[in-house]
Amino acid sequence: MESHELDELAARERTRQGDYHHQIGVCVGSGCASSRSPQIRAALEAEAKKHGHACRVKGVGCMGLCGAGPMVSVDDDEVLYQHVSESDATRIYAGLEKGEPVEDLVIANDTPFFTKQVRVVRRNAGKIDPDRIEDYIAEGGYSALRKALTEMTPEEVIDEVRTSGLRGRGGAGYPTGLKWSTVSKMKSPQKYVICNGDEGDPGAFMDRSVMESDPHLILEGMAIAGYAIGATQGYIYVRAEYPLAIERLKNAIKQARKYELLGENIFGTDFDFSIEIRLGAGAFVCGEETALIASIEGKRGSPRPRPPYPAESGLWGKPTLINNVETFANITAIIEKGSAWFSSIGTEKSTGTKIFALSGKITNIGLIEVPMGISLGEIIYDIGGGIPDGHEFKAVQTGGPSGGCIPAVHLEVSVDYESLKALGSIMGSGGMIVMDDTASMVEVAHYFMEFSKSESCGKCIPCRVGTAQMYDLLALIISGEATSADLQLLEDLCEMVRDTSLCGLGQSAPNPVLSTLRYFREEYEALLVDAKPVEAK
Amino acid sequence: MSVKTLKMDGKDLSAREGDTILQVAEENNIYIPTLCHLDGLADVGACRLCVVEIKGRRGFQPACSTVIEEGMEVVTNSETLQKYRRLILELLFVEGNHVCAVCVSNRHCDLQDLAVKVGMNYTRLAYRAPVRDMDLSHERFGFDGNRCVLCTRCVRVCDEIEGAHTWDVRGRGIEASVITDLDQPWGESLTCTSCGKCVQVCPTGALFQKGKSAAEMVKQATFVTYLKSMRESKK
Ligand SMILES: Cc1cc2nc3c(=O)[nH]c(=O)nc-3n(C[C@H](O)[C@H](O)[C@H](O)COP(=O)(O)O)c2cc1C
Numbered sequence: 001m002e003s004h005e006l007d008e009l010a011a012r013e014r015t016r017q018g019d020y021h022h023q024i025g026v027c028v029g030s031g032c033a034s035s036r037s038p039q040i041r042a043a044l045e046a047e048a049k050k051h052g053h054a055c056r057v058k059g060v061g062c063m064g065l066c067g068a069g070p071m072v073s074v075d076d077d078e079v080l081y082q083h084v085s086e087s088d089a090t091r092i093y094a095g096l097e098k099g100e101p102v103e104d105l106v107i108a109n110d111t112p113f114f115t116k117q118v119r120v121v122r123r124n125a126g127k128i129d130p131d132r133i134e135d136y137i138a139e140g141g142y143s144a145l146r147k148a149l150t151e152m153t154p155e156e157v158i159d160e161v162r163t164s165g166l167r168g169r170g171g172a173g174y175p176t177g178l179k180w181s182t183v184s185k186m187k188s189p190q191k192y193v194i195c196n197g198d199e200g201d202p203g204a205f206m207d208r209s210v211m212e213s214d215p216h217l218i219l220e221g222m223a224i225a226g227y228a229i230g231a232t233q234g235y236i237y238v239r240a241e242y243p244l245a246i247e248r249l250k251n252a253i254k255q256a257r258k259y260e261l262l263g264e265n266i267f268g269t270d271f272d273f274s275i276e277i278r279l280g281a282g283a284f285v286c287g288e289e290t291a292l293i294a295s296i297e298g299k300r301g302s303p304r305p306r307p308p309y310p311a312e313s314g315l316w317g318k319p320t321l322i323n324n325v326e327t328f329a330n331i332t333a334i335i336e337k338g339s340a341w342f343s344s345i346g347t348e349k350s351t352g353t354k355i356f357a358l359s360g361k362i363t364n365i366g367l368i369e370v371p372m373g374i375s376l377g378e379i380i381y382d383i384g385g386g387i388p389d390g391h392e393f394k395a396v397q398t399g400g401p402s403g404g405c406i407p408a409v410h411l412e413v414s415v416d417y418e419s420l421k422a423l424g425s426i427m428g429s430g431g432m433i434v435m436d437d438t439a440s441m442v443e444v445a446h447y448f449m450e451f452s453k454s455e456s457c458g459k460c461i462p463c464r465v466g467t468a469q470m471y472d473l474l475a476l477i478i479s480g481e482a483t484s485a486d487l488q489l490l491e492d493l494c495e496m497v498r499d500t501s502l503c504g505l506g507q508s509a510p511n512p513v514l515s516t517l518r519y520f521r522e523e524y525e526a527l528l529v530d531a532k533p534v535e536a537k
Numbered sequence: 538m539s540v541k542t543l544k545m546d547g548k549d550l551s552a553r554e555g556d557t558i559l560q561v562a563e564e565n566n567i568y569i570p571t572l573c574h575l576d577g578l579a580d581v582g583a584c585r586l587c588v589v590e591i592k593g594r595r596g597f598q599p600a601c602s603t604v605i606e607e608g609m610e611v612v613t614n615s616e617t618l619q620k621y622r623r624l625i626l627e628l629l630f631v632e633g634n635h636v637c638a639v640c641v642s643n644r645h646c647d648l649q650d651l652a653v654k655v656g657m658n659y660t661r662l663a664y665r666a667p668v669r670d671m672d673l674s675h676e677r678f679g680f681d682g683n684r685c686v687l688c689t690r691c692v693r694v695c696d697e698i699e700g701a702h703t704w705d706v707r708g709r710g711i712e713a714s715v716i717t718d719l720d721q722p723w724g725e726s727l728t729c730t731s732c733g734k735c736v737q738v739c740p741t742g743a744l745f746q747k748g749k750s751a752a753e754m755v756k757q758a759t760f761v762t763y764l765k766s767m768r769e770s771k772k
């Protein structure tokens with residue numbers, strides 16, 4: 001499509017939507033879809049039909065409060081309904097006509113859960129129909145790509161990303177602009193862009209939700225990256241366990257190709273870019289970049305030593321840019337609104353927002369997007385609604401099996417890369433598992449070690465045998481038969497596995513043990529045969 | 538080819554561009570333990586016995602697969618490194634069933650040599666005593682999973698040198714193992730050329746040549762019974 005056609009398409013779609021008196025959005029994310037939201041959508045559509053189509057019923061992406069699903073929104077989020085069932089369709093429609101919401105279904109949308117969030121990546125989630133590119137375009141979609149291609153040089157694009165301060169959302173927080181600049185400087189006629197959608201941490205579903213709710217946001221971010229670094233081919237690596245995300249992405253690619261927003265001579269420029277989907281078989285380690293690349297190449301998905309980094313020698317030995325789903329999903333906003341706007345959100349070194357998946361012992365289970373630098377307490381108590389059933393907050397695990405726990409004394413901590421690291425945890429990809437006062441921290445460590453042990457690829461000795469031995473030692477401690485010598489051995493193993501493992505999986509596998517030992521050592525010691533009497537403080 | 542200078546254990550050394558830390562160390566008579574590395578095969582950096590400290594770099598790096606850089610400062614043998622290497626070897630000894638006294642490779646085994654050199658003479662770790670199979674289906678060679686350390690030398694030599702790609706790795710984590718073809722008995726392999734390279738590169742007694750005389754077969758049988766009785770006593 002030519003530049004001006006984008007505006008025409010957007011205007012046409014906005015007029016079309018403006019002709020409806022109301023728009024009802026039914027969440028079609030994985031969570032709500034598994035509790036019959038497609039049937040609810042059908043029931044609402046049937047109802048709308050009866051009344052002469054003055055109302056548009058659309059599928060929309062995740063609204064965040066997954067624990068209250070199936071969720072339905074009326075006119076963006078003027079009214080939000082929770083726990084909706086098919087039989088509610090008539091009442092919802094009647095409410096629309098009368099201008100009175102159905103009281104018993106309403107969920108307040110002015111609570112801190114909604115007001116304390118800042119939605120950059122999730123701005124369209126819950127609003128647009130992820131299966132319609134026109135919805136995305138009506139919200140300004142693909143204008144960032146147009147701006148990059150027609151008004152900016154690749155260097156300017158990279159500069160914008162660099163000065164925005166955006167850091168990789170896949171876990172390690174590597175500066176995105178720096179990575180782009182490295183790949184762009186590689187001299188090679190062929191380069192690749194890879195989007196990492198392998199998301200495998202227990203309790204994490206941030207990336208799935210972005211892929212399901214707003215697939216074009218990722219495609220557009222990848223195309224901008226391709227232009228910036230000089231690549232014409234992109235791959236999205238998605239785990240096969242995410243069928244809905246795969247379907248939406250496939251559909252989105254097809255639509256983008258139809259409108260020539262992917263393919264050759266995009267916006268009449270000489271920039272070509274195509275995107276293909278590759279499916280992962282669900283091994284956690286395949287999210288590690290070198291293993292992911294091996295897997296796309298059709299080899300066994302095991303990590304290899306770096307350097308060389310993918311930026312230098314990646315897919316089929318060519319310079320390759322690999323970023324996380326959420327990282328790519330931040331790009332259009334940076335190009336559109338500028339790096340200064342972006343870096344005004346968050347802290348100095350951690351700019352922008354971060355999506356977290358709240359799970360465990362917390363009232364509001366679901367997805368949130370918050371500015372970096374927000375305090376942990378605000379997330380747990382204001383947005384998360386605190387701990388249910390009259391229990392006390394004990395700790396939260398961030399970064400899943402690669403991260404650590406943060407105890408109640410640190411509820412004031414600013415949620416940013418450096419501060420979480422200083423406490424022995426990590427930002428990670430966004431899982432937050434909340435534990436209340438009934439949790440045994442040794443069991444928490446044991447649970448995560450079981451995960452690392454079974455997800456270890458087996459290539460290097462420290463991780464392959466070390467995680468199995470640490471797991472057994474934790475089980476021994478829990479059984480009450482371990483001695484302080486066993487605990488010492490566990491600590492020795494933790495250090496060695498952390499320092500010598502080949503890839504991030506092994507290097508970070510000891511973290512849950514190390515951090516629970518740091519804050520809750522007495523829980524370990526109390527379980528030892530030769531338990532030291534607890535000294536009075 | 539340009540020359541690079543670097544420091545290793547405090548000594549100033551010069552080396553060829555593109556050389557690995559291990560190559561430079563060997564040329565200068567600095568001992569770094571290795572297991573998965575074998576001259577002539579692609580390095581995989583898997584055993585981690587060769588890890589060294591590099592000033593200014595986070596963590597530890599494998600000497601076998603880290604290329605030197607100008608001005609690099611490498612420490613090959615600190616107290617921490619000794620402790621870590623020892624522990625890694627302990628992990629290997631408890632992972633499989635290494636009963637040296639009855640092994641065909643006794644006194645000709647890289648694993649044994651490493652234990653001597655690294656000073657590993659006992660372990661605090663619990664023996665895993667896994668139940669692993671032997672594959673004696675091949676006419677001339679045998680495979681004993683109990684002694685395999687998963688170094689993948691056999692996989693690489695077969696793929697890279699012989700070009701048969703009979704060997705591969707199956708499974709994940711502690712369950713991973715080497716297999717022939719699609720996990721079929723070695724003797725039924727359609728790709729194996731019976732060249733015996735894998736047997737030659739295997740650092741332990743996991744791959745061995747079957748003896749021409751019956752004496753060695755008896756030895757194998759005793760080994761299996763011994764193992765069995767040992768496992769029974771574990772249970
Ligand atoms: C065991 C392991 C699993 C990983 N899984 C993921 C994943 O699922 N998604 C992801 O984006 N990054 C994952 N990573 C990080 C990637 O290796 C890589 O750093 C990341 O995709 C880079 O993107 P970013 O800079 O945008 O964060 C994983 C790393 C390790 C060590």
Ligand code: SF4
Pocket residue numbers: 285302303455456457458459460461463464501502503504505506507
């Ligand atoms: S650290 Fe674990 S997952 Fe990574 S290469 Fe080693 S065995 Fe495989």
Ligand code: SF4
Pocket residue numbers: 684685686687688689690691692715735738739740741743744
């Ligand atoms: S069989 Fe021998 S060469 Fe092959 S992986 Fe096992 S120990 Fe290494």
Ligand code: FES
Pocket residue numbers: 570571572573574581582583584585586587588599600601602
């Ligand atoms: S010899 Fe270097 S990792 Fe094995």
